Amino acid sequence: MNEQPTTAVSTNDRPAAAGDDLLVVDNVQKYFPITRGIIFQKQIGAVQAVDGVTFSVKQGETLGIVGESGCGKSTLARCIVRLLDITAGSIQFDGRDISRLSRMAMRPMRREMTMIFQDPYASLNPRKRVGSIVGEPLEVHGLGSADEIKRRVQELLEVVGLNPEHYNRFPHEFSGGQRQRIGVARALAVNPKLIVCDEPVSALDVSVQAQILNLLKDLQDDFGLTYIFIAHDLNVVRHISDRVLVMYLGKVAEVASRDVLYKEPKHPYTGALLSAVPIPNPELGRKREPIVLEGDVPSPVNPPSACRFHPRCPRFVEGHCDVEEPQLYSFGPGHVAACHYPLERWPMTPEEMRRRGTARTETPEQALQT
Amino acid sequence: MSLLEVKDLHTSFRTDDGIVRAVEGVSFEVEKGQTLGIVGESGSGKSVTCLTIMGLNPSRNTISTGEALWKGKNLLTAKPRELREIRGSEISMIFQDPMTSLNPVHTIGRQLIEAIQLHRDLTKRAAHARARELLKAVGIPKADARMDDYPHQFSGGMRQRVMIAMALINDPDLLIADEPTTALDVTTQAQILTLMKRLQEEFGSAVLIITHDLGVVAETADDVLVMYAANVVEQASVDDLFNRPQHPYTWGLMGSLPRLEADLERLTQIPGQPPSLLRPPAGCRFHPRCPHVMEVCKTTVPPLAPSERDPAHLQACHLDQETKDREAAKLLEITMAGAG
Ligand SMILES: Nc1ncnc2c1ncn2[C@@H]1O[C@H](COP(=O)(O)OP(=O)(O)OP(=O)(O)O)[C@@H](O)[C@H]1O
Ligand SMILES: Nc1ncnc2c1ncn2[C@@H]1O[C@H](COP(=O)(O)OP(=O)(O)OP(=O)(O)O)[C@@H](O)[C@H]1O
Ligand SMILES: [Mg+2]
C-alpha cells in the first residue's frame, strides 16, 4: 500500500512536526484493586501493574517496549489509548492532556490513536464477518460510503497478506496468524497518527512477519506514523525500533537508542534478556551461555523493596539494592538505566556478570526527555 | 510401533464460499521421547493437523480422512468417549489461543483445581496445593493471591502459562504444544522450554511442537516438518534442516529472519501472496512465489521424496540437487555470519 487511502479525511489541523513529542507519558501509575467479599467488597491489596513510568515518543518515531511476561506492558498500552483509567500521572497526546478525558471526549481521538491487541481472538467479535470487523472503525467515524469502505477493507486485507476470499469469514474460521493480521488491518483502517502495537507479529511465520514489519515501516516513511511496539522477540524489536524501553515489574529499567541498548546494555536485566535469545541454528545454539535468572519471579502484588530486580539479580548487593531504590542514571545521551551497579561492558559471561564493579554515585538524572 | 503415526491426513471445511482444503495428505510419526517440530506459513494447516488428530475440529462443516494411529488405534474413527479418555490421560494439548480454552467466568484457581481432580483422586485441599505448585512451576508467583483471579486479570503470557500448567497435570505421553511460547519473553520462554524438557526426561513423553520461532525449533526439536499451503514440503532432522535445507520455501523462511548484524532497512520477504486454499495453484503450490520456478513446477506436483544426499531427508521440489546444495550453502553462510 503506497498511497494514503482516499476514504479517510486528514485530521491534521495542528500537525505535530517530525521531532516533536507526540506522546508524553509522565509518571503513570495503574493499580488494580484486589477485593474480597461478595456483598461488601473490601479492598485487601492491589496489583501494582504499572508504577511510575515516564517516557516520551516523538512524531514519526518507533519506541520498542520489552520486558518479562506480566511486567505491565499491555496495561501500559491500554492506559495510553485510554481503555483503562490511570491511577496517577498524566498522558499527553499531540499537546493535549488526555489522561482524564471522558469517554465522549475521547471518541474523536480514537481515530488518531489505535491499538493492535495482543490476544487476537479475544479482541474480535466472534459473530461478525471479517469484512465488517475491519470496516467498523471506518463506519463509526463516517469515513466513506458503503462501497468505498468495502474497497478500502479489501485493500487492507490484501496489504496484510489475506485473500479477498477471507472477506466473508468469521474469526473462528481463521488460523492464529490470520486473526492477528485482521487486528493489524483494523488498526490501520482509520489512518491514525499513533498505533500502539501489542505483540503485533507474535503469531506470524517469519516471512509474513517480514511483510508486516516492512508495511509498518513503509507507512511510517510515507505518512510519518508513530508506533509503540511491544514485543518479546528482541530481533524484531531491534529491527523496527528507533529507541527501546525495558520494563521490569511495572517500572522502567532502561531506555536507550536501539543500537546502544543492544551493544552496551547497562541494566543486568537487559543483559539477561539479550543473553536468552534463542539462536536459529542448532549448532550455534548449543554453544550459547544464557544468563539464568535465579530466585522466584516477584509479584506486582507485593513487589520487592527498593530495586525490584534485586532478589534475582546476579549483582545484588545486600544493604544497598534492597534498601535504596536506584534512580534512572544517565549513561550518555538518551541512555538511562535504573541500577546501582551497571554492567561495565557487553557481552559478559554469567561468571563475569556476578563480579560487580563500583556503585554509581553521581546525581541521578530524573527526566527522560533527551 | 510408533507412539503416533499419522497417515495421509486430509481435512476440509465447508464454507459459504466453497471448500477450504486446510490439510492435504500429511503423514508423519512420533516416537516415545521424541520432539517433532512443525514450522510453516501462517494458515498452512499446522493447527488444523493437530486439532484433527485430537478430534477437536468443529464437526458440522468438517471432513477428515486418513489415519492417526495412537498406539495403534485410529483416533479418527474412535468414539467420542474413547477420545475424551485419551485426551484426558494420554495426550494433552496446549492451544494456540489461551482465551478459547480458559473459561472466562471461572477463576483460574477453580479451573486448575477441577482439572486436577478430574485426573487424580485428591481432596480439594490437596488439589489446591498442587495447583499452586503448578503455577509456581510455570513462573506465576504468589499463587495464593492470584488463584481467585479471572482469566482477563492475567497478562497474555500468564494465561498461556496457565494453559501449559493444565496440559502438564497428568504427565501426558504426548504433549501437543501449538505455539506454546509466543506470548512469552525470552527468559520466561527458556523456563517453559526447560519444564517441557524435564517432562520428557522424567516420563519419556513425546512432544509435538508447532512454532514459528526458528530459534525455538533449533533448540528444542529433534526433527522438523515444514508445511506450506496444506502440504508438507520438507522433513528432516533439526541439524539437517538448518544446515542443508532443500526446499525453496524453507530457504525463503530462513532468509526472512531479522538478523542482529544486518542493518537492513527492509527485511527480505517471500514475494507474492499466500495461496488460496479454495483454489490452490496447480503443480507445486509454491511455484507462483518461487524464484527458481521451472515449467514442470507449474503442472506437476512434486512428491515428498527422499533427497539424493540423504534418504532420511524428505523434500518436495523439482530442482536438481546441485542447485539445492548451492542455495543451502549460501544460506548457511549468512546464518553463521549472522550469529557469530
Ligand atoms: N484487569 C486486571 N485486574 C487485575 N490485575 C490485572 C488486570 N490486568 C492485568 N493485571 C495484572 O497486571 C500485571 C501486568 O499485566 P500486563 O497484561 O500488563 O502484563 P504484560 O507485560 O503485558 O505481560 P505479557 O507479556 O504476559 O502480555 C499482571 O500481574 C496482571 O495479572
Ligand atoms: N473452521 C474453519 N473454516 C474454514 N477455514 C478454516 C477453519 N479453520 C481453519 N481454516 C483455514 O484453514 C487453514 C489452516 O489453518 P490452521 O489454523 O491450521 O493454520 P496454521 O498453520 O496453524 O496457521 P498459524 O500459524 O497462523 O496459526 C487456514 O487457511 C484457515 O483459514
Ligand atoms: Mg501483554
Ligand SMILES: [Mg+2]
Ligand atoms: Mg495455528
